[in-house]
Amino acid sequence: MRSERLPMTARLALIGLVAGVFSALFGVGGGIIVVPLLVVLAAFPAHAAAATSLGAILVTAAAGVLLYAVRGEVRPWYALLVGVPAVFGAVVGAHLQQRISGRELTLAFAGLLAVIGAWLIAG
Numbered sequence: 001m002r003s004e005r006l007p008m009t010a011r012l013a014l015i016g017l018v019a020g021v022f023s024a025l026f027g028v029g030g031g032i033i034v035v036p037l038l039v040v041l042a043a044f045p046a047h048a049a050a051a052t053s054l055g056a057i058l059v060t061a062a063a064g065v066l067l068y069a070v071r072g073e074v075r076p077w078y079a080l081l082v083g084v085p086a087v088f089g090a091v092v093g094a095h096l097q098q099r100i101s102g103r104e105l106t107l108a109f110a111g112l113l114a115v116i117g118a119w120l121i122a123g
Contacts (some may be wrong), residue, residue, distance in 0.1 A: 030057040078109040
């Protein structure tokens with residue numbers, strides 16, 4: 001079924017379901033899944049897709065960390081060591097994102113995914 005035939009609410013729910021599965025399965029943070037799907041399936045502009053993804057990740061991460069914490073697999077100190085500097089990085093990233101075009105943002109994101117993919121395959 002073509003995505004244009006699905007109502008927007010169904011497309012967004014499907015994107016959320018896919019993002020949740022892959023986020024919990026691979027720990028990817030959701031954005032790697034959510035941003036491209038919002039652009040392709042929901043026709044979001046790149047800037048709005050990135051911003052919306054961050055909001056969705058908050059919910060997804062909370063659910064994932066709760067389930068993993070129940071199993072004793074969360075290392076809170078390490079999470080803080082990664083998370084606190086990430087807050088500052090997010091502020092810088094949000095400012096940078098607003099200074100580039102949607103096309104440049106899409107190309108940069110695609111390039112990042114290609115580099116990460118190559119690195120994982122080579123590693």
